[in-house]
Amino acid sequence: MFDALTEKLQQTFKRMRNKGRLTEADVKEALREVRLALLEADVNFKVVREFLGRVEARAVGQDVLESLTPDQAVIRIVRDELIQLMGSHVERVHMASNPPTVIYMVGLQGAGKTTASAKLARMLRHQGRQPLLVAADIYRPAAIDQLKVLADKIQVPVVTEPSKTPVELAELGKAASRRMAKDVIIIDTAGRLHVDDDLMGELEAMNARIPANEMLLVVDAMTGQDAVRVAEAFKERLPLTGVVMTKLDGDARGGAALSIREVTQLPIKLVGSGEKLEDLEPFNPDRMASRILGMGDILTLIEKAEASMDREDTQALAEKITKADFTLDDFRAMIDQVKKLGPLSKVMEMMPGMGGKMAKMKDKVDDRSVVRVEAILNSMTKKERQRPEIIDGSRRLRIARGSGTTVQEVNRLLKQFDEIKKMMKQMKGKKGRMRMPRMPFPPLG
Structure with missing residues (x-):
């Protein structure tokens, strides 16, 4: 729901970041952009006025303007005021001391x-x-x-x-x-x-x-x-x-x-x-x-995972990943676990940095593409999923016909699976940051 607002706010803060040190005029200009973004999001105009009044009172202070990272200081202030605006803490449904x-x-x-x-x-x-x-x-x-x-x-x-x-x-x-x-x-x-x-x-x-x-x-x-x-x-x-x-x-x-x-x-x-x-x-x-x-919502994502995923299956899958003993059967099981979290677009919205990008990516991040990946995997034999290296040209044609996809899509999935396996071997043998391969969830067609 907040995709458009998130994108506009991120653009505003990016412009602040590019300025390095901020002046009071820079802060006020940025808050004008925030005002427009909130009004376009259909926020009550009185709420916008009072909200930005509180933000500005804090953001033009010396601690912010003289900060080495003033853009981060302003973002923190906006975040704090957003929390205050929406209630500051979780309000649970109250249960009577004397039921019902x-x-x-x-x-x-x-x-x-x-x-x-x-x-x-x-x-x-x-x-x-x-x-x-x-x-x-x-x-x-x-x-x-x-x-x-x-x-x-x-x-x-x-x-x-x-x-x-x-x-x-x-x-x-x-x-x-x-x-x-x-x-x-x-x-x-x-x-x-x-x-x-x-x-x-x-x-x-x-x-x-x-x-x-x-x-x-x-x-x-x-x-x-x-x-x-x-x-x-x-x-x-x-x-x-x-x-x-x-x-x-x-x-x-x-x-x-x-x-x-x-x-x-x-x-x-x-x-x-x-x-x-x-x-x-x-x-x-x-x-x-x-x-x-x-900034994402990792805590909610973790809670959803704990509530919906099978702990034993997830643990077994994690062990295979750490041993770099990962097959297409395991990959299919991983997809099943991810699906339990809900639509892929909603899961990605909870990932840090993805919120504002989702408005642009909605056409690319489509759960129907996950269905196509599953169809390809289900069209393979057990032996093919365990040993994908045996999948030659004739097998790829059979898999494509059985899944209602194309040979090119089958090739793409197998190539991406190889990238995932290589990454897992690197993670097992080395420490440090590894470049994540592109997952085969965007449309394959």
């Missing part, structure tokens, strides 16, 4: 409340909680069926009864949680196409009968400043405790994520970064600021 914890998911229709409810239930279940879902959206066609389908995938029970009112459904959920020994109740409420009195009155009545421990507003990040206005309207009537921002992986400019905390004083607690049920994570301002500035 009651969580209301509220928001407009189309924001993704139903999917976010199921994602939250899955997250809590993996944390050792016992969640229960309540389908209280009795107005939207198929809303109840959608929640049932999602709940079935994560093996979480759903309480629903179409003849009941939303208030009665909330009561049913509370009673069912005690009967089933569930410690968290997640209530998927109805939405509207716009904020109105009927919607607010219904939510107020539900909360009056079954008080919330958490009332989370679900907003669509792709709606930009509309998401901020919706948050303000809901906050006027309801005791909101935080925000769940969905579709953070979309192509919107990202202004809502940078504005909503400052404008509403509501913490962003969770963000949805994909369509899969596992694509929900706590919002970390520190890591998000690093990603916006193109």
Whole structure:
């Protein structure tokens, strides 16, 4: 989402770096560029003004202007202020000291409340909680069926009864949680196409009968400043405790994520970064600021790896790599492990220095190209994957036909595999920096 903003910020800081020593005029000129980048990213103009006021007050100080690396000092200040803007620390979903914890998911229709409810239930279940879902959206066609389908995938029970009112459904959920020994109740409420009195009155009545421990507003990040206005309207009537921002992986400019905390004083607690049920994570301002500035997010990448990769398989693969005993079978296994982290473009966004480049590379970094590599590997025999040196011209033609690719693509993959093996031998026999070979993930065609 922040690709365009990241690229513009990196260009601005690069120009600062090329100047060597900075003057106060240089800093102010750079901050004008930052202002334009933030406004183009659809950040609230009042937020931009206050944010840059704080940055400028710190950036024109003597410690920065007399620094040997003033550009790095300014980047650090911008990063610190971005973190402060988005909340300074991680805000977790609060659990009641006396279960069950009651969580209301509220928001407009189309924001993704139903999917976010199921994602939250899955997250809590993996944390050792016992969640229960309540389908209280009795107005939207198929809303109840959608929640049932999602709940079935994560093996979480759903309480629903179409003849009941939303208030009665909330009561049913509370009673069912005690009967089933569930410690968290997640209530998927109805939405509207716009904020109105009927919607607010219904939510107020539900909360009056079954008080919330958490009332989370679900907003669509792709709606930009509309998401901020919706948050303000809901906050006027309801005791909101935080925000769940969905579709953070979309192509919107990202202004809502940078504005909503400052404008509403509501913490962003969770963000949805994909369509899969596992694509929900706590919002970390520190890591998000690093990603916006193109510094990557290695910690999140490590956490994803630990959660999704098979530890024994990964350890076995690491041992083969250290012994330089690496085959095409191992390479295929490595691809399978990487795929568990999510789309390749999202993984690369978390790598330091890649954030701003992703906007240009999206056409080149395509998960369909990974599928083509897998097709080539799967078209080989076991013996060919173990001993690729036996793959002659006729075998390459057979592999290309079997995988729906070309002989040139097969040749390219084999050449790149040889480069990887050479690199591994160098890493085993020598110390120091080694040039990484180009991985065969860009389109092969």
